[in-house]
Amino acid sequence: MRCAVVVFPGSNCDRDAFHVLKNVFGLDCHYVFHGDTFPPNEFDLIVLPGGFSFGDYLRAGAIARFSPVMESVREAANRGKFVLGICNGFQILTESKLLPGALLRNKNLKFVCKDVHIKVVNNATPFTCLLERGQVLRMPIAHGEGRYFVSKDELKEDQIVFQYCDERGNVTEDSNPNGSFLNIAGMTNERGNVLGLMPHPERCCEEILGNTDGRKIFESLITYFVRRQEHEAN
Amino acid sequence: MRRIEDYGLSQKEYQHILETLAREPNDVEIAMISVMWSEHCSYKHSKSSLRRLPTKGPRVIQGPGENAGVVDIGDGLAVVFKMESHNHPSAVEPFHGAATGVGGIVRDVLAMGARPIALLDSLRFGDLSEPRVKYLFSGVVSGISFYGNCIGVPTIAGEIYFHPCYTQNPLVNVMCVGLAEQRHLKFSKAVKSGASLLLVGSLTGRDGIGGASFASETLSEESESKRPCVQIADPFMEKLLIEACVEAANLDTVLTIQDLGAAGLTSACSEIAAKVNKGVRIDLSRVSVREKGMSPVEILLSESQERMLLVVERGEEERVESIFKKWGLRAARIGEVTDDGFFTALYDGKIVAQIPAALLTQAPLVELDPTPVLLSPSCVELPMPRNLEEVFLELLASPNICSKRYVFEQYDHMVGIDTVVRPGHDAAVLRIKGTSKALAMTADCNPFYCSVDPYVGAQIAVCEAARNLIVVGAEPLALTDCLNFGDPDKPQVAYQFEMTINGMRDAATALNIPVVSGNVSFYNETEASRVHPTPIVGMVGLIEDASRICSASFKNPGDVIVLLGPMSDDQRLCEYTRLIHKIEHVLPPKIDLELEKRVQRCCLNAIKDGLLNSAHDLSEGGLAVGLAECCIFGGIGAVCELWNDSRADFLLFGEGQSRILVSLVEENLERLIQLAKNENVPIAVLGRVTGDRLVVKLNGRKLIDQPVRKIKEVYESSLQRLVNQ
Amino acid sequence: MRKMYRVRVQILPKEGVFDPQGQTVKGALEKLGFEKVKEVRLGKLIEIVLDAEDESQVKERTKAMCEKLLANPIIETYQLLDVEEVS
Amino acid sequence: MRKMYRVRVQILPKEGVFDPQGQTVKGALEKLGFEKVKEVRLGKLIEIVLDAEDESQVKERTKAMCEKLLANPIIETYQLLDVEEVS
Ligand SMILES: Nc1ncnc2c1ncn2[C@@H]1O[C@H](COP(=O)(O)OP(=O)(O)O)[C@@H](O)[C@H]1O
């Protein structure tokens, strides 16, 4: 699986995502600079990493969506390539209309960095195929604008992939760290090949960091990719 | 003669200028000199005292004298660090004051050619019940959060204390730690004449002009009006600077890098020149400005943030410029290094200033005039509280003891995915990718001890910082400091300062921990109040084997709980006497540097041998709070039985030094006892990790019996409650 | 002949989008004794100085800026407040 | 008789105070092809609905709110934009 990590000038989780893809999963991984473009079949997975793409003083992701690289990302998404937007990447995907909705300032107006629990709502996506429905993962969040908002008519139930929950999987108000609508922590597009999520799976893929729950998302992707390839080969 | 005082220069200083120049300085020159000779830039009150600190060690690559200290950690790598204050700006505009403070110290680390990998913040505020204090506290914390999070450098440790002496004088000290390949480090000695000066980053505006002088004064009504235009933080610009500078530092043709801080271009250029006995010639018309009509003086003294100066081999400018361009930054060649030793500034083709660079960087030193202050008594008879369990809960909720989670959850402390031990423990730990190593870091200073006995207080600050590193399994490498005091011309302040330096010197020497960088902040006083002497010690330690990192949390039911160091009922100053008995003018705990050393060695060896499951330094709140923290972090209970005839309150809450609380499987106990014996360290078995309550008995009688869930709730919710009240 | 104009735009959270900033300000105002405050909404004010041929061109341009970048229609509404010629 | 009013206040960075937010937006607008933009300043817009006796009381109150809470006089200026009676 050939992977790209997009680098916006203010990305700051780009090297983290790169490290995990390359050194933890041994994937063929490349950086793509925001001003560059790439052919739609060049990469099988494109990661939009966390950070503050262009400072995000106006609105998170508002300026990034006009970067030349986003045209390539859009085309790749149209061809069914995997696109994973983490944190700021999620914000950029909504600003780019690759995902519905928008991300607003956290309800308590404060940046929040801590571990949360999220529940797998939909495991019929490439990102979650190795997970059980209802399975609870522990994952770090670190954002100031993570309150997901979407109007009811824009939302299709099965696009919700992860919801914030408590340790036991109960979706409660207390376990909602930012005031997201329906505790939404992660969303896909209708086709299921574009995922945006606020928690950081790349921050929990190594034993030494005390948590490896994030691996399951990348492992799902790799498995799905291999299966799809086998299927296509037959 | 009025003009001299207007510039804040003394008659004597002016004479010195006349003699050196053999003429009158012009208006531009005198403005430059006056800012450079402010306390903030010149260290004129502190320089000679600072020379007493030990600065050498086998691992030290660079001690004080450059933008940041540098220490060898093997594998061709070096760790770079320094701490700095931004107290005065934060008192005026807490959000941007603190944010720009982060920016400033990051650029010092960047200037050495290192990538910033961690931030630590040491904060001091007045009583949180006051609205103004709440405003300052919230502003400072969100400013640090705003800046550090955006630039992607994790804020992984720090400390916060509250005391009325900081009401009008909040302290905001920030430490930055960087990592570099040794071959890419930048030092000023590489500067040669003919090399080009490239100014990069933000445009130069009128912001912050006179900031250095502002920080070198007591805050008053008058200084309110003299206030320089407040600096606004632009962390996105800083992020671009970080990426571009780290990339540029890989080039050998980039000879050195210098940040622009206080006194802007004047300071940066004269430092570059004076350190290698050279000169600089710069053309101010080439400086890109933000506002129309900026005068030469304004350009020379502007303290606009997010700018750096690169000294680049002649003819190699384009290569460097292209790196900056890639990151959307401008780089302007504003001049060159010369042989003549002069700082020459041109504007519109005319020379507007020409003075020896060394005159700017070497202000005449001011002798301190210390007057010894009588030390307070050591003992008082305090009544025994009726209910020690209530005292215990009150201590856990004290803002000086309780969890600072409310604060550090606003900081991204995981970006970079190296954070192995997160904030909240004794020291934070970062692994170093691609090696088996890890770095531990901490910042410490108990200002209450320092206020009563600055000598002992400073010793304890150094020892406690070292102990915090030891308990995670790290070998202390070196320290940086930020010395926050009142007006040094006042004899009591001068005395506090001198005693502090001596205390730091003695402890650092005893523990073999060199001082590699630091910062001094004087004039933290108003007419009404003055800060306690607050010498913050920042320390970095090395863990050779990252699989042997220890933490404070109790882990396994059945583990034995052991105290390394003396079972003490030290009846001196502690949070308990302050909070419960309202007594803060008694002597601080004693410290025995030899014992301290042995306790630390014993603990570190035990961790390295893999004997321990947890280790925790005992500090504020004493044994009881220490035990509670181990339980809270681990989410598990403990039962301890003490047998002792001393006073129960001081046994539980006294802050006797050189003590570490550890837990281990019973099989390892014999070996630990042997280690302690070898080092002549007192050791006592206190009890076991078990259940979900913390139970402490003295001579068979229960003093504390509380569910861990409850003490956790008290410990973790207290700060937020105080802020929201 | 080209002239300089200053235009001001306001951007507010859309009806139905929870506005915690406005709520917080309202709470703080009440705490300070301004109890008659019924509602507070917090948004952005953007002041733009630009070159154009006439006012109608200014308006058209500013509208385009809002739709493309300045406001996100999913969560915000924008409104041109005024246009003023400056020298 | 008490009436309801809606008042709008703008808060902008003070003259001479660096406005990186405005700068960034300006840069983005230029990149999008709006090259005629000379200056952008980014501030806050606050809309307050309150109870008062008359317009002058509204103005006086709002001014007090700005000075006490809404604007940070060290770096910002405020300006009342308009007052409107609402039902
Ligand atoms: N308290 C101190 N202990 C040791 N070194 C110090 C202390 N204060 C300042 N220094 C050193 O003096 C030099 C000048 O400090 P400073 O003016 O703060 O640096 P900068 O100009 O980079 O801000 C630095 O090398 C710093 O490490």
Ligand SMILES: [Mg+2]
């Ligand atoms: Mg420096």
